[in-house]
Amino acid sequence: MSLRSALLALLRIGPMSGYELQKQFSQSVGHVWHAPDSQIYPELKKMANDGLITAEEQARGSAGMRKLYHVTKAGQKAFTDWMDKPLKYQRTRDAAHLKAAYLESASDGAVREFLESHIEHWQNELECWEDEIAAIEAETSPMLVRRLAAIPESERTTSVAYKRFAYEGLADRARSEITWARRGLDLVRELER
Amino acid sequence: MSLRSALLALLRIGPMSGYELQKQFSQSVGHVWHAPDSQIYPELKKMANDGLITAEEQARGSAGMRKLYHVTKAGQKAFTDWMDKPLKYQRTRDAAHLKAAYLESASDGAVREFLESHIEHWQNELECWEDEIAAIEAETSPMLVRRLAAIPESERTTSVAYKRFAYEGLADRARSEITWARRGLDLVRELER
DNA sequence: TTCACCATGTAAGTTGTTACATGATTCC
């Protein structure tokens, strides 16, 4: 259901094609909720079937085609319903921490490599999110600018504040993972003695 | 592949039935990697087919039955291979932060409820993990005790240290989520003015 | 003309969710 909500959230900014949505999912929103194109196109079709969006078919050139999706009233409602109803939390499934619990069974080099690549992974994530925060603050994020233009002035502060808040949470998480893995490297050194 | 590795990790402690494994997945390991029984039983069958484990059938009473699963050499290898090869990180899919980014579209009460239930959720998780850490330190965790009895003394410190390290990472994450959501509640108050 | 980008998908397989389904044993 979250993919659907993420798509609705983007389409509420303005009508978009599957391709444009897909671009967003490989950039901005994609850093919060990832989805490949092979999931996006079928989902859009299903959403159109369910009446949440409508496809406006446009010709491009002589033979090219594209479908611009618009959110319907039912779609708006589906989105605000999702916003207003409590989130269902998934039970934990954390491969890195599962592996960490059995690190005594890994070969010497593998432990260090694991921790170092954990740091690298989360440092990349952190960078993405810090860039997003910077773009939000500077209001250079194209989607945010479009969204802000479409809503009354009174809501703009709130909108920016929550977006920033969301990405800060993700950045916090990344920092926490990095700190943890660094402590792991200290632990390895300690255990070696 | 992580479910398989988690099952192998447990079975390396000693032969167990599907039922016992399932119990572990609803307690200790289940707090790191969740799996329902409907996933465990078929996976055990597949693992037996793949030669990673063997089932020892035991009668209980007159008509009762149970299968004790043992790890084979191939299973041992599969586990250490998983330990030694780098983890593939899943791309981010975080419903709570996705929702947070669009909180300006939620009704007034829903924002607070969302943040409060986020805190509640992560406080529950934190409690589980802190209990696990306490059990690891006191060496009262039955699985850990069994494992420690089966390995040479020299490895015991390492084994305990990594287990503790893993759960501390999860606890850190929970704390980070709680701090974030609390900051969110502050933000709501600020925006109300 | 060729390359980057626009544009839209299908297909097969794996993993995970939710609900259903059944029966034995042990302890009180």
Place this chain on the structure above:
DNA sequence: GGAATCATGTAACAACTTACATGGTGAA
């Protein structure tokens, strides 16, 4: 005799992954 717990699954569905498959447009 009844409840908790032991014990093992199936079925239908939803979500996600990986790989494949195709063709148009626009600019250098």
